[in-house]
Amino acid sequence: MAEWIDTDICVIGGGSGGLSVAAGAAQIGASVVLIEGHRMGGDCLNYGCVPSKALIAAAARAEAHRGSAPYGIAADEPAVDYAAAMEHVARTIAAIAPHDSVERFEGLGVRVIQARAAFISPSEVEAGGHVVRARRFVVATGSSPLVPAIPGLDGVPYLTNETLWDLRERPGRLIVIGGGPIGLEMAQAHRRLGSEVVVVEALKALGRDDPETVAIALSRLRAEGVEIREGAKVAAVSGRAGAIRVAIERGGEIEGTHLLLAVGRRANVGDLGLDKAGVEHTGRGVTVDAGLRSVSNRRVYAIGDVAGGLQFTHVAGYQASLVVRNALFRLPVRNRTDIIPWVTYTDPELAHVGMTEAEAAKSLPKGWEVHRFDFSRNDRAVAEGRTEGLIKIVVARGGRIRGASIVGPHAGELILPWALAIGQGMKIGAMAGVVAPYPTLSEVSKRVAGAYFTPRLFGRPWIGRLIRLLARLG
Template structure:
């Protein structure tokens, strides 16, 4: 006979969203069971956000050694120890692991079961030899890399984001299939660390982003020596370790030493037995309503598995939404219009709300688009970071979207995320006082650009000023 546990809340998956729910719920007095069959911290800590940004940082330092001439610093060829760069990646993960560990959560009062969970009824989950009966469940199992069924791929060694960070031997020539955020980040990082890199994208590289902004990023990555081939749909893979060939639909053949697959993500639902729980799957994950409840109203789904935006910070946001509902019984709904995201290439690319194309489709003639270029910012000039712009989509005086391509775009987008989340008007950003000289001034100046025609190109304003000056 196995163990049987009754609890208030059972969370399946110890990634960002699941851990946030567990920590919040147990500290508010709920009985919580957390089920995790793999690694605590999930994809973000072990295979995604954390290791990728650590490797990008290593590439940034290598690149800086080659670009100092204009500042009066003699360039030098960096001596890259690829294995040591991976040691840095591992040390960063190790530094964060205690925060996400079994020991920490057990210390908070969470019962942690290190097994995969499978539903056996609408109110019961089997995890190893334990059956958990819970008043409510939260599915936060995340996603995994999607590897398409390209002929020959199953017999050729290749990497995904789940094992590329374990590679200790530097690729001589890395071929990346997939020109989305993951593919482009890894391509630029490896190029800066000394590898030759070719990116093959079946459609448009960074195709989900604003085309004008994506062009700024791609131009710079190409200038650093990354070969980016668009419209290159892989039709066959062949070869062996160190000698890999990818043939595209048009018959072109690209040769390299290593292959990274970065074509997208798939939800982790296979082990859950959703049918037994009365939970309906959909393409991209699990069907949820605005309150993140599944078709079984006692079961929530959050994060990547909830068939929506796949970002770590979205999972954290979802956690807050369902804690209000599951713990306090209060109405709580998610929204997506204020969710930002960023691609951590150099320059960075960030978005919140609607892109220009989406805003034009949604709002038509009511839309105003304002823009401010980095080249007009004094700090950007001082650091020679003048490539890029801020673009804000405005309807009736309120921002409905913002796009930033340029240095620290991921940091700068937060002003617009704040404004949209709180339904602020453009005057709130224009009225902000930024320290001088900072890159952050680009946001204030973009907001100011919205008011320029209203103040300086308005005959009534000029008439009022002339009238007042008579006294």
């Protein structure tokens, strides 16, 4: 006999978004059931953000050996223990895992069911011999690596961001299909750890970001020895473990020992029984309104990757807060995308929020401006020998901040005040007026904001006349 459970909120998926909903709702006082059929913590903890940044950190230590000569330290080629680097990744996951564990959430009062979930009606979900009836459901099942239909791929061993972390032997020559953030982060990390790396991208690498800032990041990767082939569509794959061949359309073949697929992600909507629940969905995910509520079943919300929008952990967390407010308190909410920053964790990092220059040209009325400031003019960057970088902002008529792109060291940290400014509708004068500690990289934000006022204050004849008039008045 199935156990019947009645609850306020049933969360399907124990990744970052689902865990945020479950924790928030339970601490407010709602009854919560959380269903997870695989690993608590989801993709971010187990396969994505956490392990990739841990490997990037290991790779940065190796690169520091090679680049130490300008600082008076003897440079050398580091002896890399790839297996030990991967053990660092595993330890990092293990250290963070308790925060996402079943035990922690049960301690918060959440009923956790470790089983696959599927809707059996518009108001019921079955999981592991339990039938859950809820006032509200939150689908937070995330996404999985997209495996493209490449001829021959089914006969060749390949890696994804889910299986990469099982490696303990360093790839001799890694072929990466896909020049997006995941592909390029892993390409640079493996190059720094001693692998030869070739990235194959059908269009433009990091095509969603501002081309001017992307060029700086790609230049650094190429200088480190990462081969990046843009406009190269894969025609077929062949070979065997340790000897893989990737054929490129219009001729050419690339040989390598390992193959990593990083061509995008697909929403996890299969086997959820969404049709039985009357929940409209596509290959991109659940079809939701501006409040992240299903357009066809008002009991159901979707957040994170499965909601069909930007696929970032922090987006899932942001959307979780919106759903808790709406589902429990019936407060009106709106899922905003213009305030969402994103970061590519190459070195130099690439960060963005709001409009790019190209987007501004298409949608903003006349009078908008772009201003830039180079890291080479920042004293802290000069002191650290990290002068490759640029901050670029879009300012609408009237001084309203509409976008910022940064490429350089710690760009992911530097983007936060710009996300705040755009979210709060601030004007450029607020950033120009802030007092930044010296010497810090954060001064680039103040300096680029000041660049907006430079032509307005200097070179204007009437300002000089005003100053002379005030001087005569004592």
